[in-house]
Amino acid sequence: MAKGAPPEVWSSCVSAIARGDESALAELYDGTSSLVFSLALRVVGNTEDAEEIAADVYSQVWKTAPSYDRSRSSVLGWLVMLTRSRSIDRLRSRAERTRREAVGELPTQIRDPRPVPEEACSFGQRGLLVRRALLTLPGEQRELIELSFFHGLTHSEVAKRKALPLGTVKTRIRLGMLKLRDLLEGIEEAGHES
Secondary structure: OOOOOOHHHHHHHHHHHHOOOHHHHHHHHHHHHHHHHHHHHHHHOOHHHHHHHHHHHHHHHHHHHHHOOOOOOOHHHHHHHHHHHHHHHHHHHHHHHHHHHHHOOOOOOOOOOOOOHHHHHHHHHHHHHHHHHHHOOOHHHHHHHHHHHHOOOOHHHHHHHHOOOHHHHHHHHHHHHHHHHHHHHHHHHHHHHO
């Protein structure tokens, strides 16, 4: 879809996203991500931060599409507002971190990074749950997540290896991670109830 698409095209994309259509999110990302990224980059001045902000924006679009109100702003206006808000939050966070480092605020206790035996057992059980949850994902999401998280490839390396657009890779990984989170939260809640 062209970047200069009429507003009603983007609105129909957001409506489809609200119904859980992942391909509509990928389509919106492919058509608008350069705008979101360039705005974030202009505000934060850092490519890595701008990429994370863009990913956060589309994650927020996925979560909040059902509450999008076209009478309040166009889709592009909504994306610009989300991007600006995330970018300003990132700048504030960076400024606070810099301030803490300047005044020498350090944690008062340094914890041993090794897990205690109970945690080690819990990690093993969680690993099993994660592997089972991964099997419930669509194949294209599972494969990209495995390449990224278990093989240590960057999103760009995954995109090259799978001959996919970078935006598609990021969207599929993000959507898969959201599904995993929901699945694992549901399992943890069920475990607390029993």
